[in-house]
Amino acid sequence: xxxxxxxxxxxxxxxxxxxxxxxxxxxxxxxxxxxxxxxxxxxxxxxxxxxxxxxxxxxxxxxxxxxxxxxxxxxxxxxxxxxxxxxxxxxxxxxxxxxxxxxxxxxxxxxxxxxxxxxxxxxxxxxxxxxxxxxxxxxxxxxxxxxxxxxxxxxxxxxxxxxxxxxxxxxxxxxxxxxxxxx
Amino acid sequence: xxxxxxxxxxxxxxxxxxxxxxxxxxxxxxxxxxxxxxxxxxxxxxxxxxxxxxxxxxxxxxxxxxxxxxxxxxxxxxxxxxxxxxxxxxxxxxxxxxxxxxxxxxxxxxxxxxxxxxxxxxxxxx
Numbered sequence: 001x002x003x004x005x006x007x008x009x010x011x012x013x014x015x016x017x018x019x020x021x022x023x024x025x026x027x028x029x030x031x032x033x034x035x036x037x038x039x040x041x042x043x044x045x046x047x048x049x050x051x052x053x054x055x056x057x058x059x060x061x062x063x064x065x066x067x068x069x070x071x072x073x074x075x076x077x078x079x080x081x082x083x084x085x086x087x088x089x090x091x092x093x094x095x096x097x098x099x100x101x102x103x104x105x106x107x108x109x110x111x112x113x114x115x116x117x118x119x120x121x122x123x124x125x126x127x128x129x130x131x132x133x134x135x136x137x138x139x140x141x142x143x144x145x146x147x148x149x150x151x152x153x154x155x156x157x158x159x160x161x162x163x164x165x166x167x168x169x170x171x172x173x174x175x176x177x178x179x180x181x182x183x
Numbered sequence: 184x185x186x187x188x189x190x191x192x193x194x195x196x197x198x199x200x201x202x203x204x205x206x207x208x209x210x211x212x213x214x215x216x217x218x219x220x221x222x223x224x225x226x227x228x229x230x231x232x233x234x235x236x237x238x239x240x241x242x243x244x245x246x247x248x249x250x251x252x253x254x255x256x257x258x259x260x261x262x263x264x265x266x267x268x269x270x271x272x273x274x275x276x277x278x279x280x281x282x283x284x285x286x287x288x289x290x291x292x293x294x295x296x297x298x299x300x301x302x303x304x305x306x307x308x309x
Contacts, residue, residue: 014192021196025203036210043221050228051305054266077306080268084304 030165037099037162037172044085045176049154051081053180066152066180067113071122071129075109078156082106094160101169102161108175110155114138119149143177153179212277213299215248220273224303227269231262231309250275251296263307271303 054077056069068074086104087094094100106124113120119137123130134141142148143155157175164170223241227233233241238255245253250273257272276296 011188014188018192018195018199022199025199029203029206032207032210036214039214040217043217047221047224047303047305051268054306054308057265077268081304081306084270084302087300087302 026165033098034162034164038174040099041086041158041160041172041174042176044082045156045158045174046178047085048078048081049156049176049178051085052078053152053154053178055152055180060182064182065115066182067115068111068122068152068154071111071124071131074111074154075124075127075129078109078154079106082156082158097163099162100160101163104158104160106156107159107173108144108155108157110144112141112143112149112153112155114149114152145175145177147177149179151179151181153177209277209297212249216245216250216273216277216299217301219244219248220271220301220303224269224271224305227259227271228305228308231264231307232259232269233271245273245275249278250299251278252276262309265307265309267307269305269307271301273299273301275299 052068052074054068054070054074055066059065059067059069082088082104083092086100087096088104089095092104093102094104106127109124111122113122117136117138119134119141121132121134121141138150139148143153144157145155147153155175155177157173159171159173162170162172219241223233223237226237230237233255238260242253253273253275255271255273257270259269259271263269275298277299278296
């Protein structure tokens with residue numbers, strides 16, 4: 001009778017350890033997945049910002065200023081690049097649900113054109129552009145994430161849901177700023 | 184009974200560990216291919232397309248990473264011109280060594296090739 005009970009306890013302890021280890025491994029794998037998603041999105045975001053950084057050659061030739069002359073064309077290029085670099089379908093969803101569970105949304109896309117001491121800002125929110133200039137703003141204007149604007153730059157921020165452990169949905173946000181410098 | 188429960192525990196833990204190792208190995212292999220594609224899209228951005236020499240070198244590098252049956256359909260092979268999109272698409276089968284080595288458990292995880300697709304887009308700055 002005592003031997004039978006000892007056997008039962010051993011099975012329970014074994015199952016307990018297997019469960020604990022499985023949970024720990026699941027958490028570890030989830031962290032690895034989050035890390036992979038973070039790296040994947042950061043990389044794609046930087047690449048898409050750079051893809052949209054098409055400077056006006058004429059202005060550069062005449063004034064030696066790096067200017068993104070057509071903000072709307074730059075935004076279109078950014079969207080096209082983001083879609084390819086993040087491998088999104090026509091609904092702006094990644095085919096790999098482990099990376100991104102739902103639709104990717106462009107929250108902000110901002111072009112900072114530095115013209116002499118002035119900073120010309122083109123701000124896209126939900127695809128709608130607002131433009132203004134901060135006269136004498138060089139050295140004081142900062143990007144959305146706090147970086148001081150010193151040269152023509154592009155900032156973007158996207159949002160997307162990620163599924164965590166037990167199906168919990170996390171609203172993830174990622175941002176990136178690239179600055180353009182002449183060699 | 185004691186040996187049975189210990190044996191089952193060891194087998195169960197081994198299966199879980201092997202699964203995790205295989206997933207990690209696949210993720211690592213895919214990440215290496217992705218980093219390589221990043222290097223080549225930057226070159227394409229500078230030159231305006233994937234040159235024949237770069238293509239040969241890239242295929243060699245991909246082979247070293249274990250990528251087989253490489254297909255570059257959709258990649259920009261001619262000069263795109265300043266400001267126009269340059270695209271790099273790498274499709275292939277990633278050949279992975281089974282993390283568990285040669286033993287009976289390999290029978291459960293015998294599939295060692297995984298189809299992957301890497302897409303990159305930038306604009307020509309040449």
